[in-house]
Amino acid sequence: MLAATVRLTRDLDLAEECAQDAFAKALRTWAQDGIPARPGAWLTTVARNRALDLLRRETTLRRVLPSLVVPDSVPGPEDAPERPAIDDDRLRLIFTCCHPALAREAQVALTLRLLCGLSTAEVARAFLVSEPTMATRVSRAKKKIATARIPYRVPSREELPARLGAVLEVLHLLFTTGHTTPIGAQLVRQDLVDRAIGLTRLVGHLLPDRDEVAGLLALMLLNDARRETRFDSEGRFVALPDQDRSRWDQAKIAAATDLLATSLRRRPTRYAVEAAIAAVHAEAATWEATDWTEIAGLYDVLGSLWPVPVVALNRAVAIGMRDGPAAGLAALDPLLAEPALATYAYLSAARADFLRRLERWPEAVSAYAEALALTDNDVERVFLTGRLAEVRANLGE
């Protein structure tokens, strides 16, 4: 709906405003008249009409609109013979937001904000930055799109590789944000997960021979295969060791394993290695049977392809699983000085878990308390509160 409105207005801010107006109108009208047969079409029509109204007003005021450029007269790559097989408004908007003239972080932030409908707070959380920082980043990117006239189109085949990295990063972040919602009462936003998978498939059709796309899709499917087992009947989070593996979606796992085999034939890419790690988990019959040596080795490979603090954190956890909690704690130690992880709840939670297993109760209590203070997710909070009570009980004895 937003993408369709952008195509008309060529202005991201205006399109967003019109989309919001349409939702507001829907709340009023639908309460009275009932929900229309095709709510999406209804909203798009209302948003576009609102945009036309505003555009007419703008024209009479003779104000120059900052414009998102849609080449009307000049033939763009879309009209060229090698025109991409897929003409999709959402892809067009993704590739515009991921234009190489924008800073990588701005590309990702803008797409999550505009295409995926995440709030600025949610995007800020995904990037581990403050909300005002993220708001500035998004508005600066929008301004550059308008002023420098970044066109609204799916790039030509030659231009695609330069944009693919950012596009995949967006889709991955979208998936993880849906899979483990950073803020709010639900742990999963399945709409975001499904959208990320659908869009990754579209990019895969556009670029069938790019291994990283297949790797990313495999990664998403492997994680999503556990969907039904991540919560108990009361909606409480169930950690990987306690999940009922017989309920994992074997069809999804098989599809992902096929994709992964294809994508690992050549040089391994970041997403393919991440998917390989997920596949090791998927193939283990029980938590105890997990091949931690394999997983720790894959994290070494991943760390060399993608050296970021979160990978270092997961690698340390895998070492702890392979060599015992004391080794894990030692591997986590250097990460305590990592600024990017200073407010990251999973670091505290991982330390808390190792301390608990070492029966170092007072330290475990403070680590769980720290993790609780850092998480904004209600379902995770319940899980951590349970663990905290458990270690406190031990402390009392």
Place this chain on the structure above:
Amino acid sequence: MANYLLLIYGDEQKWASMNQDEWAAHHQKHQEFQAAAGVRSLGGKQLADSATATTLRSDDSGAMTSTDGPFLETKEVLGGYYLIEAADLDEATALAALLPEVYASHSGVEIRPVV
């Protein structure tokens, strides 16, 4: 259509050290750029050595002072420019990518929309 200024930056000493053949090849690339730009090129010039620049600004009391040299004292200086017309940033980028300064290790081209 929008106008873009292509600002060509680079290390003056490296430019000065180019031999005649290198200059000829360099010049040839600029001619190819101009041919590709056609009517979309609205003008452009090579600038004289940055040592020939004069900079005007004012001191704390608001009185104008004139100094020799460019506004910014850097190793990479503005060496020339083109003013072009393009439909969007992608078209401007495609044209600018024809300039030889994009490919030399010491230089680069900045694309700035003209308001």
